[in-house]
Amino acid sequence: MLTVGQVSGLIAGASIVVQYILPLALVVILINYVGSQNNAVTWSIVNRTISTTIWPHLLRADSVNARYGSRPVRVISWVMTITALLLVPSSVLAPLGLSEEIVPTGSRRVEFAYAQDTSSWGRVTMPRPELAFGRLCETGLNINCPGQYQGVYMNETSEGVWESVSTDDDSTINSSIPLNYTNMFYSATSNQGNTVSGLFDIQYRRWHLDRLDLYDKGAMYAQGDFRFIENLIPQEAILLKEGLIIDMTDTPGIGFRNHTVPVGLEFGATWSEDLTWIEPVTQCVDTNLSIEVNFAEGADSFSTNHTYFIVDRGAWIDLDMDELETRPWNDNQTLDLFGRAYKAARMSNVLAAASLNISLPLDSSAETLPKIEISEDMAYDNPTLFSYQDLDTLVIHELAGFEGTLDEFSISNTSDIAANHEPSYPDGYVKLLALNYTAVTNICRGYYYLDDTSIDRRANNISYPAVDCGFILGPGVLTSGESFSPDTYTGRSTYQRKMYVCSTGMRASIKTVDFYYNETSTQLSSLGVSRIAEKTYLNDTSKPLWAVEHSYERRMWFDPLWGLVNDSYEMMEGFYTQRSGHLWLPMSPHLVLSLGEAQGIGTLAAASSFIRHLSNLYGGIGIGERDYSGKFEYSMVERIRPLFENETAASQVPSLIMTDGLAANLVGTKTSLSDSGAPWPASLAADSPANGFPQQLRVSPNTRVIRYDIRFAIPGLILLGIFAFALAWAITILVLYPVILRTLQNTYNQTSAGRLAASLLKHGSANANRPTGQWVKDDGKLLISFGHIDRTGGDYFCRVVGSALDAESEKERMAGRDGSLGD
Structure with missing residues (x-):
């Protein structure tokens, strides 16, 4: 059976697969329809879309070739690649360390009740007979147990035939346990909450009843x-x-x-x-x-x-x-x-x-x-x-x-x-x-x-x-x-x-x-x-x-x-x-x-x-x-x-x-719930209402906790270390050089495919630091064609073929002609 952590790891793995594969598929679809002629804004978007996937790495494109790049660029590029690779195992492995356990908590008193054995062991166990504890000893002339009064002497009236001789009218084989013996063997185990069994708590599982004139003046007695x-x-x-x-x-x-x-x-x-x-x-x-x-x-x-x-x-x-x-x-x-x-x-x-x-x-x-x-x-x-x-x-x-x-x-x-x-x-x-x-x-x-x-x-x-x-x-x-x-x-x-x-x-x-x-x-x-x-x-x-x-x-x-x-x-x-x-x-x-x-x-x-x-x-x-x-x-x-x-x-x-x-x-027959001193074998039903059960005992209740195996977090910890170092370095630069954000914006805008192509094709006649909104209204509408993108090819690398307004007018003109042809 899968654990919660394993399921989470599988979900994370599936998410990463989708995260990387879906953009690859979408870029393929995009390239199929984008053609070789679009306005400058479109080319910037296309370039950004491709760059956010792993296609440049798969195709070994220019942007991932760091052979002649400057050292800072190469270092940062490799760090970004490593962190991207670390993100995959850390995302999958991190959830695998999660596990759910049931563990004991601090002790407290709770109620206990008798647990019956419903198997054959419970069914074969007979109810305790309400007869006094007794023992029978000595085989020979004097039949009695230590500590007991009375007794019987035996005479051999003929070979192999023995008959009892009463010493007085009260003479009998007394099977009862003397009170001082009973108190003695209850003394160490009778206190409330004591779970240790004494002499009288260990009993026969099954019984049978018997009666003999020599024993207890013919009274009924139990035997194991x-x-x-x-x-x-x-x-x-x-x-x-x-x-x-x-x-x-x-x-x-x-x-x-x-x-x-x-x-x-x-x-x-x-x-x-x-x-x-x-x-x-x-x-x-x-x-x-x-x-x-x-x-x-x-x-x-x-x-x-x-x-x-x-x-x-x-x-x-x-x-x-x-x-x-x-x-x-x-x-x-x-x-x-x-x-x-x-x-x-x-x-x-x-x-x-x-x-x-x-x-x-x-x-x-x-x-x-x-x-x-x-x-x-x-x-x-x-x-x-x-x-x-x-x-x-x-x-x-x-x-x-x-x-x-x-x-x-x-x-x-x-x-x-x-x-x-x-x-x-x-x-x-x-x-x-x-x-x-x-x-x-x-x-x-x-x-x-x-x-x-x-x-x-x-x-x-x-x-x-x-x-x-x-x-x-x-x-x-x-x-x-x-x-x-x-x-x-x-x-x-x-x-x-x-x-x-x-x-x-x-x-x-x-x-x-x-x-x-x-x-x-x-x-x-x-x-x-x-x-x-x-x-x-x-x-x-x-x-x-x-x-x-x-x-x-x-x-x-x-x-x-x-x-x-x-x-x-x-x-x-x-x-x-x-x-x-x-x-x-x-x-x-x-x-x-x-x-x-x-x-x-x-x-x-x-x-x-x-x-x-x-x-x-x-x-x-x-x-x-x-x-x-x-x-x-x-x-x-x-x-x-x-x-x-x-x-x-x-x-x-x-x-x-x-x-x-x-x-x-x-x-x-002994539990911590038992009262001691019973003159007959104790009942097996420890929750008998007659004995005031159930009672409370001290236990450590279980609770559900979430545990984590830190070994599964090692890739994530490495990634976290890189993240913390880079974040601290970036914040330091931002604090010391607030203008860095403007530099970042200009760098990104001026190196975007559309702005770069438009600026070069117009020989840099416009302000390179124009805001994005202004650039979109001006050069962003220029229609730029790349001559070597599709299979047909051309005799030029890149050129301006018009503006977006010209393209729209041409489309309206062609649509009108189609309508007139339809009439």
Whole structure:
């Protein structure tokens, strides 16, 4: 679409074309009819008319030949030519620098109103149930949550059958949130105008109701529900959906916001808000192992032969069996995801070497091993890694070996590494030994104790962030150089798939989000995000205070509460706090006990949902509910295939999958318009009259401005400089020599074609300085003929052939004779 400046430039260009071409055409017409005999005035007019066009330059006439002209004349003539040439580009280019923009102005308060999402995301989001917030904890003998009274004890009446034993008449599983906990997690986010979401503002997008006699004496309670909506990964953009800002670029994450927009503004507005942000953060490490698949079309049958290889790209350099021993991770809230993935990758490579009968360490002269062919039995037992049918897809899975996923490979307890294993290092620190992939995974997760049950023995607290680990296998890349052209088809092709080991955690923070809105009505589709940035803090004391529920020194089966609190709760009993720009979300036993659930029990989505999605990321039971392989969605393959070029880009893949699932599961109910302290989940309709909406917030309204790119004015500025210099010089001459105007008039009159010819032909008998009016009455009426103008030519150059009065009398005489002939 053309801009106003471009249209103006085109108009100016067209005007210049007309300005130069039209006089050329008119002069041609004039010369055709002017003839060779006219009075002196006419010849002056003809000369002036031709001189005002570019015909003299085109015809290289006498008046433009400056070879023998005086220096002042030559200089001024060239200056006039240059300025005439500059006038063309300056007239065309000058308007091109004009542009119209919508820009923000100074901030002021305007009204905001709720912007409904009319897409499937808005329709699938259920109304908030008017039921109190609740949580359910503990699986075992004592079923109750921290801070709650009452409770129920369980007895095993027969094998696998548990019955509750009431401790008194009021005994029940109390799912309510204690008031002091509620006040605590509202304390930092409840002030008017605060856009940051707290524990209770992050909610499930969908619900279902349930009732159980053990819970709240049989009262009805709500639980989160889960349903995928659409795959957002191929879109690679920042998306706004009901209750969320979803970043599907190279920094995946979700921000919680119940969307409202300014109303009553002609050109919209821009503004910034601080929002609670959750990022699934992943670090992947290249194992330097690839799976290669060779295809060969059968010559004598309709079958295709498939051969599988493991390609070593340096996976076993500097590795030995001692790599399987390590200290537990003690990185706490300084979470080293890359270090965990790197350690897990090296351990996995040692186990892979053992399963493939590769002796470590390698010979010092060997950097890589030849390709290792996989037997048909091994390929058949492990279709996850060795499948020609799903070659062009993504595999994301728990750590496992090449020999199969059901019978997991394990180094024997009688091996040298196991027999010589010491339980601790000389400094007394525990020494962990990974003899199988489950142990490698648990070490990567941060376990400080390993046993056959794979139970996490750690207590819940802020020091143990939730981490899960697995591997990803990229879509196959054709390496044989074959194309799909019939000229190059050989019936043989080779594909390779890179394998990465990854570790993923979840980071909560506050980010500053810049919004823009360009509508006057409440349309969510017109709301956009221009920037997402980490919130900046003046110093450490200005950073937010995070609280995480702990289980003291004992392991407890519950999802810990976490969130922002104000300073008065820094020493709250039952919680650990830290002041920092972000918080790595705490671990939960449901990281390994979620049984594929995407939703949690109770209504506290912030406490349960993130852990359950993380537990399903690397091949959990529930992963099959949504296919991220790209098998049925080629746009997914297009998005993820380029990411497997290196480990940094590949790290986006698990985070994108996590972000997509969390977006479908969760919704933000907090806006700056919200009142806090609701005992039940807040309504999504932020402009509800019951809450006194709409209210006013401070934004920068947009206005229309005209901008100019000075580069397009350069020819015009040069022309302006010449103009200013010439004008100043001319004014100076006029002031110093006022008589110059009389001289100018005499010069022009005496050099005009008609006066000059008449004066010369009459031998200068008349006064050369006669006024124009007097000259027109006298010599101006002389008929002058030029003998060499037309094609016929003559034997004279110029002569007087009469006066205008004689010509008129002759015309009248001829007209009378014509009339008499007609009679």
